[in-house]
Every structure is written in C-alpha cells, then in structure tokens.
Amino acid sequence: MGQVAEKVAIVTGGARGQGAAHARTLAANGASVVITDILDRDGAAVAAEIGDRAHFIHHDVTDEAGWHAVVQETLRRFGRIDILVNNAGIVAFNTTQDTPREQLERTFQVNVVGAFLGLQAVHGPMLSVGGGSVINIASIAGVKGAKGMVAYGVSKWGMRGLTRYAAQDYAPDHIRVNAILPGVIDTPMTRDQAPPGKLEKVMAAIPWGRMGTSQEVADLVLFLASDASQFITGAEIAIDGGATA
C-alpha cells in the first residue's frame, strides 16, 4: 500500500531527469504509471526497471491525436486515469533580441500547448472516476524575469496561467490542477544545456547553497497526486532552496 495505491498516472517527459523520478516515486507508492516521451530507449528502460505497473508510450506532447492514443492505451492497460504530471519541457537560452520566432513558438508549443492538450485529454477519464489531480511542472523562471531565456520564461509564465484557469474550470468536477515551480534541479537539462558560467551564477543566488534533486521534486509531486492534498487546487508551490524567498 502507498499514498497513491490503486491510482493510475501518466507522466510526460518521463524518460529521464525529473520525469523519471516522478514515475519511479509514484510507482513505489502504489500507482500504475504510463511514461511518455520522445526518448524511446530511455523511456522504455525506466518502464522496464519499474516492472509490470509501468508502461512506456512514445508521444510528443504537441501531438493532439497522440494524446488520444495515450489515454486509450492507459485505459486499456490500467482501466482508469487519476493523475497527470505535465512534466515534458524544453529550454532555450537566448535574449529577447536573439530569439528566433520559431524558438519562441516551439517552446510555447511544448511547454504550454502540450500541457493544455494533456488537460483536455484526461478530463473525460478523470470525470468518470469522480476526480483527479493534474500537476504542471512550471518553473521559477516564470516568476521573475532573467536575462537570456525569454522563450522559456514566457512559456513557464504561461503554465502558471494555464494552471489557474484550468483549476477554476475543473474544480466542479473535482479535478485538481496545481503547479510546481522548481528552481535549479540537477538533471540532464541543467547539466547539458546551460550556457557556460550560467549554472554557477544561478547557484550563487540559492540561499540553501545547492541545486535541488529530482527526488525532492518527486516527493512534492507525490503529495499533490495523493489525497493528502485534496483541498489544494490552483496553487503554485516553489521548490527552489529559497531562491524566490
């Protein structure tokens, strides 16, 4: 038994980084988990490691028909949907002047439109089981401006707005919608993609003095996914070592 026993979750971008931690933690606490990602080998490996209560599906979150297929396959395999973690995301490091329009649009498509399509896709199945919990992984980059990451910041601001609007729309159906705002978390996105010097600069502004771990974010996902948070909806919870304090 666990905090999410007998619940069924979909975790997008679950092949690595934070998403993989969310999938492992939800499964370790009793849930069945469908992991989706565009990284097939890593995604299948995470599902295989978890075992029978996990399944990997290739899915780009911007693909609306693909969302339908993910929902149908989840229902066929596990019978219901209680939890959606909108975790898939991309980052880009350019200033307002240097950001190509295509980069702004693609970042918005993946981070905001992907989460929006997910909210729409799980609404019916969650309604049919009396409610559910959607967790949008936004960022503290959507709380305060920063130099050189306009596309990402704007998209994460958008996720905060999406969370509040959807929370209002879905509350009568007992579907909760909350946002987690991670600060700097130690993942492949952080290690591989931050421009030289950026990480050190950002780290210096963390009162706690270190990066967060994927497991620390996963523990918060577990709380928001579980019935322990059943009166929390439309909320934004920062997990950033005090960076936005």
Ligand code: NDP
């Ligand atoms: P990772 O890049 O390690 O993991 C993100 C996963 O999402 C990757 O497997 C990635 O695949 C996948 N992905 C990208 N685009 C799509 C798509 N269109 N459809 C489906 N899957 C996709 O990042 P993190 O684990 O660090 O980030 C997870 C979330 O947390 C993101 O939303 C990110 O913005 C957010 N976040 C991260 C912070 C950090 O410090 N790391 C801080 C604040 C928020 P691929 O590698 O092929 O792109």
